[in-house]
Amino acid sequence: xxxxxxxxxxxxxxxxxxxxxxxxxxxxxxxxxxxxxxxxxxxxxxxxxxxxxxxxxxxxxxxxxxxxxxxxxxxxxxxxxxxxxxxxxxxxxxxxxxxxxxxxxxxxxxxxxxxxxxxxxxxxxxxxxxxxxxxxxxxxxxxxxxxxxxxxxxxxxxxxxxxxxxxxxxxxxxxxxxxxxxxxxxxxxxxxxxxxxxxxxxxxxxxxxxxxxxxxxxxxxx
Numbered sequence: 001x002x003x004x005x006x007x008x009x010x011x012x013x014x015x016x017x018x019x020x021x022x023x024x025x026x027x028x029x030x031x032x033x034x035x036x037x038x039x040x041x042x043x044x045x046x047x048x049x050x051x052x053x054x055x056x057x058x059x060x061x062x063x064x065x066x067x068x069x070x071x072x073x074x075x076x077x078x079x080x081x082x083x084x085x086x087x088x089x090x091x092x093x094x095x096x097x098x099x100x101x102x103x104x105x106x107x108x109x110x111x112x113x114x115x116x117x118x119x120x121x122x123x124x125x126x127x128x129x130x131x132x133x134x135x136x137x138x139x140x141x142x143x144x145x146x147x148x149x150x151x152x153x154x155x156x157x158x159x160x161x162x163x164x165x166x167x168x169x170x171x172x173x174x175x176x177x178x179x180x181x182x183x184x185x186x187x188x189x190x191x192x193x194x195x196x197x198x199x200x201x202x203x204x205x206x207x208x209x210x211x212x213x214x215x216x217x218x219x220x221x222x
Contacts, residue, residue: 029094
C-alpha cells in the first residue's frame with residue numbers, strides 16, 4: 001500500500017479539487033484515511049472519513065494524529081451526512097459498489113453547503129461492463145478489452161482481491177443523470193488512462209492505453 005502517491009490517477013484527481021484551506025471535507029469510502037490526512041495537511045478545518053470497514057478505520061485512526069480528522073463507521077447505502085455541513089465531498093473508487101447511488105448522491109447534495117463540491121472517481125464503465133474478465137486478442141494478436149452489454153446496467157460479479165466481488169455497472173450518461181437529479185451541476189469530467197510519459201516509466205501499463213481505467217467527475221451544488 002503506497003497511499004495516494006501509489007494511485008496513478010491521483011495527480012489528475014488532485015488537480016480537480018478546490019483549495020481546502022478552512023474547508024469542511026467529507027471522504028466517502030475513506031479506507032485507511034489517506035485522503036483525510038492529506039486534506040488536513042492542506043489546511044482543511046475539519047475532515048470526516050466514512051467507511052464500512054472497521055478494520056480499515058482502525059488503521060486510519062492509528063495513523064492519524066491531527067485532531068481535525070474524525071472517522072465514522074457507516075454503510076454508504078444508508079449514510080446521511082449532517083445538513084448542510086460540508087464544502088467538499090470526495091470519494092475514490094467507492095461509488096461503483098453501491099446499489100442505491102441515487103439515494104447517496106441526494107443525501108450528499110443535501111449535506112453540502114451552497115456552492116459545495118463533489119469530486120469523485122469510479123471505475124470507468126468500459127471496465128465495469130465486461131461479463132468476463134481478462135484481455136483477448138484480435139486476429140492480428142493485438143490485445144483488446146472484452147466489452148459486453150454496455151447498455152445493460154446492473155450488477156457485475158468479478159474476482160478482484162476476493163472471489164465474487166459485486167460491482168454496479170452504469171453508463172457515463174447514467175452517472176451524469178444521477179448528478180443532475182441530485183442537484184449537482186457537472187463542472188469537470190475526465191476519462192483517465194496513463195499518459196505516454198507514465199507508460200514510458202511503467203512499461204507494464206502499456207495495455208492500460210487501450211481504454212480509460214477510471215472516470216473522474218467534479219460537480220457543484222446548484
